[in-house]
Amino acid sequence: MQFRQLIPLFLLSSSVSAGVFQQKPAKCSKGRTATHSQCCVWFDVLDDIQAGLFDRGQCGEEVHESLRLTFHDAIGFSPALQHQNKFGGGGADGSIMAFSQIETKYSANDGVDEIIELQRPIAIRHYVSFGDFIQFAGAVGVSNCAGGPRLEFLAGRSNHSRVSPDHLIPEPTDSVDAIIARMGDAGFSPYEIVDLLASHSVAAQDHIDPSIHGSPFDSTPSTFDANFFLETLLKGTVIPGASLHPGEVKSPLQGEFRLQSDFALARDPRTACEWQAFITDHDLMVSRFRAAMSKLATLGQNRKRLIDCSEVIPVPKNTKVGNPLLPAGKSMHDVEASCKSKPFPCLATQPGPETSIPPVPPS
Numbered sequence: 001m002q003f004r005q006l007i008p009l010f011l012l013s014s015s016v017s018a019g020v021f022q023q024k025p026a027k028c029s030k031g032r033t034a035t036h037s038q039c040c041v042w043f044d045v046l047d048d049i050q051a052g053l054f055d056r057g058q059c060g061e062e063v064h065e066s067l068r069l070t071f072h073d074a075i076g077f078s079p080a081l082q083h084q085n086k087f088g089g090g091g092a093d094g095s096i097m098a099f100s101q102i103e104t105k106y107s108a109n110d111g112v113d114e115i116i117e118l119q120r121p122i123a124i125r126h127y128v129s130f131g132d133f134i135q136f137a138g139a140v141g142v143s144n145c146a147g148g149p150r151l152e153f154l155a156g157r158s159n160h161s162r163v164s165p166d167h168l169i170p171e172p173t174d175s176v177d178a179i180i181a182r183m184g185d186a187g188f189s190p191y192e193i194v195d196l197l198a199s200h201s202v203a204a205q206d207h208i209d210p211s212i213h214g215s216p217f218d219s220t221p222s223t224f225d226a227n228f229f230l231e232t233l234l235k236g237t238v239i240p241g242a243s244l245h246p247g248e249v250k251s252p253l254q255g256e257f258r259l260q261s262d263f264a265l266a267r268d269p270r271t272a273c274e275w276q277a278f279i280t281d282h283d284l285m286v287s288r289f290r291a292a293m294s295k296l297a298t299l300g301q302n303r304k305r306l307i308d309c310s311e312v313i314p315v316p317k318n319t320k321v322g323n324p325l326l327p328a329g330k331s332m333h334d335v336e337a338s339c340k341s342k343p344f345p346c347l348a349t350q351p352g353p354e355t356s357i358p359p360v361p362p363s
């Protein structure tokens with residue numbers, strides 16, 4: 001009796017080890033391999049977007065917009081609404097692409113229609129879900145930026161979604177209280193808001209002041225560096241366009257654009273110390289961004305049901321970027337240090353004539 005029971009057990013355990021523990025990597029296109037066969041399609045998507053959408057692996061406008069889109073899709077997620085028996089949104093579910101005719105009318109989504117229209121046909125021709133595609137494009141895109149992170153990418157989000165409710169995406173006119181409350185509802189701490197805002201180191205505005213579209217949030221919008229965190233703490237002295245617009249405050253440099261929300265978060269006691277910490281610790285900025293992005297990308301999703309296809313995300317080439325210097329013409333007197341518990345680091349100033357950011361030529 002005992003012996004008979006042993007045979008099937010033995011067969012079972014050997015098939016388990018062959019099927020799961022000693023699984024051969026799946027063969028994908030161009031001699032590439034993946035741990036899971038379901039990841040292979042993402043190599044083809046990668047080739048496609050790097051060559052086309054991202055203009056041969058650049059960290060340009062389409063990358064910036066793709067990164068912004070990961071946020072605008074995912075943050076449509078509100079347990080607070082759910083508790084009131086209302087639909088709170090499906091998080092990173094692709095609804096912003098599936099229902100773009102509705103969601104792009106929300107004021108916070110001004111401008112995201114362009115990147116959605118560029119991305120949608122690519123998602124459709126590779127037969128991947130909109131929710132997966134949006135997060136994948138953001139992760140690949142930011143790996144193209146010098147100093148950029150290699151983000152996690154999990155695949156397997158359903159292609160079915162419902163329209164996200166309006167008013168879930170923070171706007172630059174919002175107070176810090178309102179931003180902390182909204183992001184807290186979605187599960188982010190005040191520090192994690194700062195972590196996510198490392199994205200604004202590769203960012204520009206087009207729609208708050210359209211007359212100076214392409215004006216960046218820091219002096220190096222193609223580098224994932226801490227200049228954003230430093231420059232937002234400099235005294236605002238310049239109006240980059242003809243006048244200030246709602247959600248805009250004075251910036252420190254000609255041609256640079258400052259969001260009111262970034263100004264306020266840089267100086268609020270709840271967020272200022274995390275903000276300051278990144279200025280002299282690029283590794284910390286990258287690792288915290290990566291952790292917060294993996295949370296963002298799976299809002300409303302069950303991580304256990306997704307497959308880890310992170311191996312498809314390119315390894316960023318230039319991972320080491322220097323700590324920022326004060327822009328030419330600025331001194332430590334221009335820094336509005338705001339972290340009470342730690343002294344502001346002593347920074348040298350870039351040599352040369354006063355820094356200004358050249359206007360971006362129309363594309």
Ligand code: HEM
Nearest residue numbers: 064065067068071170171172196199203204205206207208
């Ligand atoms: C406190 C919350 C945030 C506010 C109020 C905010 C607001 C904005 C605004 C107003 C713009 C300019 C859009 C335009 O005029 O074209 C922008 C751009 C951008 N945002 Fe945010 N944002 C927030 C958080 C985030 C997060 C969490 C991410 C990503 C993880 C992100 C990524 C970006 C990127 C990459 C751009 C640049 C887009 C481009 O250059 O085309 N933002 N943001």
Ligand SMILES: *[C@@H]1O[C@H](CO)[C@@H](O)[C@H](O)[C@H]1NC(C)=O
Nearest residue numbers: 097098124127128129130159
């Ligand atoms: C996802 O849904 C959209 C409609 O919202 C459809 O156009 C697209 O083909 C679907 N993709 C897949 C992989 O089913």
